[in-house]
Amino acid sequence: MGLLTSLTQRFSNIELSSLITNSIVAVILIVIGLFFGWLIKVILKDLIKKAELEKTTKTSFINLFITVVRWSVYLLFISLALDQLGIPELTRWLSNVLVTIPAIVGALILLGIGFGVSVYLGDVIEESRVLHWKTLSTIVFYFVNYIFVIFALRTALIYLDIETLNWITIIFTAVVAATMALWHLIKKK
Numbered sequence: 001m002g003l004l005t006s007l008t009q010r011f012s013n014i015e016l017s018s019l020i021t022n023s024i025v026a027v028i029l030i031v032i033g034l035f036f037g038w039l040i041k042v043i044l045k046d047l048i049k050k051a052e053l054e055k056t057t058k059t060s061f062i063n064l065f066i067t068v069v070r071w072s073v074y075l076l077f078i079s080l081a082l083d084q085l086g087i088p089e090l091t092r093w094l095s096n097v098l099v100t101i102p103a104i105v106g107a108l109i110l111l112g113i114g115f116g117v118s119v120y121l122g123d124v125i126e127e128s129r130v131l132h133w134k135t136l137s138t139i140v141f142y143f144v145n146y147i148f149v150i151f152a153l154r155t156a157l158i159y160l161d162i163e164t165l166n167w168i169t170i171i172f173t174a175v176v177a178a179t180m181a182l183w184h185l186i187k188k189k
Helices: 003-012 016-051 059-085 088-128 133-156 162-188
Strands: none
Touching (some): 016 059, 133 162
């Protein structure tokens, strides 16, 4: 059953007074959510300023963190408002849409962490000067990045079922392996 059909059937069975009351409560919940999101942003900025995190962390990362926390609060209250409306089809659909935003931000953070870890490990291997350190450093760099890309992919696509995620992982792995093999063949010629 489509979303539009389901909504039409649902609204035809609801009394007007109940719909108006639930809508007013939903709007109030959204306004409260906006206030709490703003309040948490102000508190976090104050705490970050007092902790002097700007000295050790980039401002853009701090702003990203504050934005993720603020939007998490917004999404919580939007979800509560949708539950108040009593339309499970709309709530389910919008929840899937709204989960995507923090999932993508989390995936991007994972990619950044993975890149940092792989560069660090590459430097450690380079400093050790073990036999074939360049090859080992390259393998570790690509391996760690691959692992974090898989975790980031799974995080970004959190709303999908496990079987679909496994198939996407397998296909992604095959594409990456084929691309790297082709790249090495072209590079040798």
